[in-house]
């Protein structure tokens with residue numbers, strides 16, 4: 643199909659659609675609402691006759707303050723939203739793809755019909771208010787860094803095995819507030835660059851980690867929009883805001899995640915990009931909890947073979963011992 647054909651289809655679709663109100667489910671955190679607003683803006687641009695209402699849904703993941711693994715992992719951020727979508731209470735649902743688990747199948751009857759163009763995927767340091775440091779390199783041995791992500795912990799400890807990493811979680815804005823209260827001796831935390839930007843906290847971004855020091859999470863920086871598979875109208879609409887290259891990258895990364903059958907607590911990193919000659923390039927890493935052990939794999943394939951590339955890199959990682967490392971980590 644040529645670009646011209648697509649444009650004509652888009653316009654006729656828009657004209658055929660009567661004024662319509664669509665409800666989009668989103669978590670209630672500041673960051674989730676900012677992401678949902680971005681999806682609504684993108685839809686408004688391609689379909690001015692569609693009015694998007696954002697419906698805040700509090701998930702069990704947001705309400706739970708304890709260890710996520712005990713709640714059944716990251717899927718806890720989706721369950722209530724998936725249910726509302728399946729029941730028709732909402733027409734679409736917005737998710738940060740990083741929070742979508744890879745070891746359980748997505749609910750039947752729901753599809754990701756759009757991925758927005760990927761944001762910056764890097765992680766960065768956020769110093770507590772008044773901290774005098776500028777880089778991990780400056781920290782005295784034993785300095786305490788807060789992060790609950792095993793992927794981040796393992797990679798920080800690979801660079802600085804003498805630092806102390808303690809669990810620290812919560813939605814982005816409250817997490818920053820708790821860091822600044824600083825009654826637990828934490829000097830800095832690690833967060834996603836894009837999340838801080840979206841949450842209007844870009845001024846807190848400290849040292850930004852290069853990709854070769856901190857491989858991002860699968861799905862980092864990508865917003866996905868789900869709808870019912872049977873809802874042709876909404877699927878057609880979402881297709882208009884789907885970013886093709888991001889879809890290829892997400893497909894490869896998630897095929898890798900699925901191939902490894904990592905659970906919510908697995909320190910798995912994965913990143914797919916496009917080479918200058920248009921091929922897909924995928925890096926995957928799996929770490930032991932203390933960062934002492936890790937396996938690494940990389941592969942390239944044609945741009946329409948994202949799924950095969952992900953499966954291939956997962957198989958390579960598995961051959962290198964990734965499954966043993968994953969199995970050795972408690973759920």
Ligand SMILES: NCc1[nH]cc(CCC(=O)O)c1CC(=O)O
Nearest residue numbers: 738740741833834837862863864
């Ligand atoms: N784990 C929570 C989460 N889920 C998505 C983002 C924002 C960045 C993204 O969408 O990748 C964040 C915050 C963070 O990890 O700092």
